[in-house]
Amino acid sequence: MPASKTPVTLRLMTEHDLPMLHDWLNRPHIVEWWGGEAERPSLAEVMEHYLPRVMATEFVTPYIAMLDDEPIGYVQSYVALGSGDSWWADETDPGVRGIDQFLANSNQLNQGLGTRLVKALVDRLFSDRAVSKIQTDPAPNNHRAIRCYERAGLTQQKVITTPDGPAVYMVQTRAAYETARSAT
Numbered sequence: 488m489p490a491s492k493t494p495v496t497l498r499l500m501t502e503h504d505l506p507m508l509h510d511w512l513n514r515p516h517i518v519e520w521w522g523g524e525a526e527r528p529s530l531a532e533v534m535e536h537y538l539p540r541v542m543a544t545e546f547v548t549p550y551i552a553m554l555d556d557e558p559i560g561y562v563q564s565y566v567a568l569g570s571g572d573s574w575w576a577d578e579t580d581p582g583v584r585g586i587d588q589f590l591a592n593s594n595q596l597n598q599g600l601g602t603r604l605v606k607a608l609v610d611r612l613f614s615d616r617a618v619s620k621i622q623t624d625p626a627p628n629n630h631r632a633i634r635c636y637e638r639a640g641l642t643q644q645k646v647i648t649t650p651d652g653p654a655v656y657m658v659q660t661r662a663a664y665e666t667a668r669s670a671t
């Protein structure tokens with residue numbers, strides 16, 4: 488099957504993936520949009536902050552995106568309500584899930600793979616009836632990410648201020664998701 492047709496699947500990340508994640512988080516195309524040079528993590532920091540059982544205590548679920556047997560990206564979802572540290576302080580709906588993601592390989596950008604990855608994550612999250620809305624918050628100048636999320640079905644709402652700085656608040660409600668699905 489050509490790579491453009493191979494489905495992108497998601498598997499839960501395990502602690503065995505952390506050295507690979509450390510490598511990815513130090514690649515320039517990811518550093519640029521994942522906290523910048525100041526946030527370039529050491530292996531020890533990745534082992535501390537991305538350990539799945541630690542992330543679970545903060546209601547964050549990490550996944551590795553796969554194309555056949557090849558790991559191609561990192562994805563995380565989180566429960567927005569009660570995120571803490573001034574994140575999503577106005578949220579009252581326990582059904583809102585946030586998502587963050589990146590592709591591991593710079594030579595795979597801009598080929599529609601990110602759109603397929605985000606769609607796979609959105610499908611997975613909405614398969615849980617408790618999920619009402621999916622949100623994400625790219626930097627306003629990350630035009631590639633914004634366009635990718637639009638292609639995946641999310642819509643731009645407004646520019647917000649997050650603890651990480653300005654961001655474009657983008658969402659897909661369950662109603663919009665089901666309408667889009669029934670149209671295909």
Ligand SMILES: CC(C)(COP(=O)(O)OP(=O)(O)OC[C@H]1O[C@@H](n2cnc3c(N)ncnc32)[C@H](O)[C@@H]1OP(=O)(O)O)[C@@H](O)C(=O)NCCC(=O)NCCS
Nearest residue numbers: 520589590596597598599600601602625630631632634635
């Ligand atoms: C963001 C990311 C997941 C998107 O995945 P991707 O496979 O590159 O994106 P896609 O190919 O599915 O879609 C990209 C779209 O943006 C467009 N695009 C690319 N660069 C652009 C730019 N500078 N301005 C406007 N649109 C741009 C592409 O043309 C494409 O749209 P089109 O198909 O309608 O023409 C991936 O680029 C990535 O991992 N980037 C590095 C880390 C990152 O930014 N993570 C997101 C943090 S919020």
